[in-house]
Amino acid sequence: MGTPSTPTTDMAVDLGAVSDWMDTHGLPGGDILDAQALGGGTQNIMIAFSRGDRSYVLRRGPQHLRPQSNKVITREIELLGALSSTAVPHPRLVAGCTDTDVLGAVFYLMEPVDGYNAAVSLPAAYTAEPAGRHAMGLALVDALATLGEVDHQAAGLSDFGRPDGFLERQVPRWLGELERYASTPGYPGPPFTNLDTVAGWLQRHCPADFTPGVLHGDYHIANVMYAPDAPRIAAIVDWEMATIGDPLLDLGALLAVWTDGPGEPDLLDSALGAAGGLPSREELIARYAQTSSRDLSAITWYSVIACFKLGLILEGTYARACAGKAPHDVGDRLHGYAIKLFDRAGAFIARA
Incomplete structure (x- = not known):
């Protein structure tokens, strides 16, 4: 009762x-x-x-x-x-x-979701073994590939976004956000020495076309819930940034914050990332390709634009913190993440 x-x-x-x-x-x-x-x-x-x-x-x-x-x-x-x-x-x-x-x-x-947030804790028994955590990483991609295959028109979402020119709009949009808060009182300006280099590379290598689909817009380990009985995704949550665009941006976002290798945490400092045993980026891409009909030949571009976008979003919080409009400790932490994201963008480009 x-x-x-x-x-x-x-x-x-x-x-x-x-x-x-x-x-x-x-x-x-x-x-x-x-x-x-x-x-x-x-x-x-x-x-x-x-x-x-x-x-x-x-x-x-x-x-x-x-x-x-x-x-x-x-x-x-x-x-x-x-x-x-x-x-x-x-x-x-x-x-x-x-x-x-x-x-x-x-x-x-x-309906409530029977699951847990692996960014916060790892309560399920299977998380104690590296094999279980490896499967959790693959499950992230499996759920994302399923989303990417949804026919948004058949699902009744024809008017849910503006896919025309979607990729071409990305760099100008996020540079515009940077300009908007660059004059924030107390903000010393962006620290990214490779800002122009990354922006220019993105504009020169922007994919010519894509098949529109449902884009979550903020896909990472903290926005899914894992099932307690098996390493699978019980639900993708927090859909507030969803639109119709290029679903490969979600895969790029996942790769942007993913661990750089064994013993390295992910950029979210998640419980799962700290535990280790996760698939490499290359394994995630290969897994996505197994069930997706999408062309992954430009996946480096999607990883770089994700670093660019998220880095500038996080830097905006730092600018607000400099002006006293956000907690300073949060601003400083996100500022550090933003710098790492632009470093990663440069590394991705160097390996392209």
Whole structure:
């Protein structure tokens, strides 16, 4: 028997309003029980609860909504609904609400995922053996290859992004972000001595064409959940940056932060990376190729653009920290990661 939850909690969600809304959508009735806030990699609010012998997770934007918060959650509702007809491991959508009069924000309910975040801990028995951790690395690529094979038009996502000119837009877009915060008070400017070299190489070697598909947009070990009983992906999570573009950018992002070799941690300082025993980048690429129809001949370009993009995003947080708008320790840590990413970009280019 669960513990009844008060209609309004300190979790910024009126559970009484949620209960009333669920009644209108024919979901199992009863009290909302055992409500608890869940942590995650974003400031979006997530609350787990049960009602009528069924468990749910509610997801909405942060308590203080940003200009795009409701749009982002609305897009997540659309995407998760579309993925229900595919083999992509993802949280199953139960129902979504775009009427902001209900909670003051767009929200949706999804089924809980039975899994764990290997960036934080390795509780499953198979993680104790190198073979198990090696299989976990391959599973990351298996799930990604499955996503990359989704026919987004058949799934009803024809209008979910702007794939035309997608790759050509990448370098100007992220250089524009750098220019936007380069004048931030207290920010000394970007430290990347190879910035122009990397940007120029990317523009000269940009792939001429690609087959559009679903792009997660932030694919790495902290944004998947592993099954507790076997080294497989139970769900890909945090879809807020998803769009229609070139899915190989997700593979490039994974390779950009991956361990450089045995005994080396990954760039996320994840629990799995620290434990070691992971496949090499070459093994990940070969595994992806086994089940993907995509041309991987330009995979170095995708790895370099991922380093470029993520490095500039992280440097933006450092600029904000210099201005006192973000914690200094976080800014310094991400600044260090950004420098490493540009170093990796240079190394990838040198080996091309």
